[in-house]
Amino acid sequence: MDLKQLTYFVTVVEQMSFSKAAHILHISQPSLSNAIKNLEEEVGFRILERSTRNIELTESGHILYKRAVRILLEMKIVEKEMQEVRMIGNGELRIGMIESAKHWIPKVIRQYEDEFSDMQLLLTEVLSGENVKRSLRQYKTHFIITNQLIDESDIVSIPLYKEKLVLVLHESHPLAAKDSIGLQDLQHEPFIITSAGFQTREDVLSAFASEQLQLQIKYEVERFETALSLILENLGVSLMPENYLADRHEKRLVHKVISSPSLERTVYLTYMKNRYMAPAIRVFLDKITRFFS
Structure with missing residues (x-):
């Protein structure tokens, strides 16, 4: 007994006609009759009473019909769920990001929500280069927005903006x-300055080294928010991404552009080259690249 046989049987019962059922199923009437006969042989009892004028279910046929309808309905549900899985995966999108991406990524999310409101988005900070590679390779994130150039054969790095x-x-x-x-x-x-392992630190140290200047490091922090809290107490100065400061309107904080070509960096979109991603996740990737095109 298989799903095709059950489909044939249910269609015959619902139409109460072999000819009408055969038309709906797009098979010949003799083929349909043989399929029902084979089903009866497999279950070991007659399921339909046939006459020249009508078709009736036997008592055993009633039981099989109820079971078959339930099984076929469950299969339709499974097929629909599998279509959704192909489209949205498990319904979860995990994004790694640097702090300065907070300025623009909500705008992309707003566009995305209009199409995929049921997707759950998890946003996490992934900062150092090693953490970027580890997070992608261990499938902890689907993709990462980073200021690190990840030059690895299994990872794609797309430049987004400077x-x-x-x-x-x-x-x-x-x-x-x-x-x-x-x-x-x-x-x-x-x-x-940011702690060792963070690209912003390397960028700052490289800029000073390029002009053969020394840097007096007083505080090392992991987050720009901590750096800002120290600056608000006038405990030091710092260099940080302009996008991180885009929505800061604290009048006690002054931003100055330094005349140094070394103080510019590229932000990348990175993901595993051969990892399967559901179409709903691919849509988000496309929205990011179009946002900066």
Whole structure:
């Protein structure tokens, strides 16, 4: 007994006609009659009483019909669920990101929500290069927005945009009143920098090294929010991504663009090259790339 036989049987019962059922099923009437006969042989009893004028279910046929309808309904539900799985996976989208992406990614999410309101989005910070690779390879995230160039054969890195690292200092700091500031003006300032392993730290150190300048590191932090809290107490200065500051309107914080070509970086979209992603997840990837095209 298989699903095709049950489908044939249920269709015959619902139509109460072999000819009408055969037309609906797109098979010949003799083929349908043989299929029902084979089903009766398999179950070991007659399920339909046939006459020249009508068809009736036997007592045993009634029981089989009820079971068959239930089984076929369950299969339709399974087919629908599998179509949804193909479209949206398990209904969960896990995104890794750097802090400065918070400025624009809600705009992409708003567009996405209009099409996939049932998808659950999990946003996590993934900052260092090693953590980016580990998170992708262990399938902890579907993709990551990072300022790290991940040059690995199994990982795709798509450049999205460039952003500057800008100087942030307290409004009462003497440098806040200057129109033009260079890195040489910062080499004796108590500096707040991200911890080892973070790309922003490497960018800052590289910029100072390119001008053969020393940096007086006073505080090391993991989050820009911590750096801002120190700056608000006028405990030091820092360089951080301009996008991170885009929605900050704290008047005590002054932002200054430094005249140094080294203080610009690229932000990338990264994901595993050969990983299967449901179409609903691919749509989000496409929306990100179109957002910056």
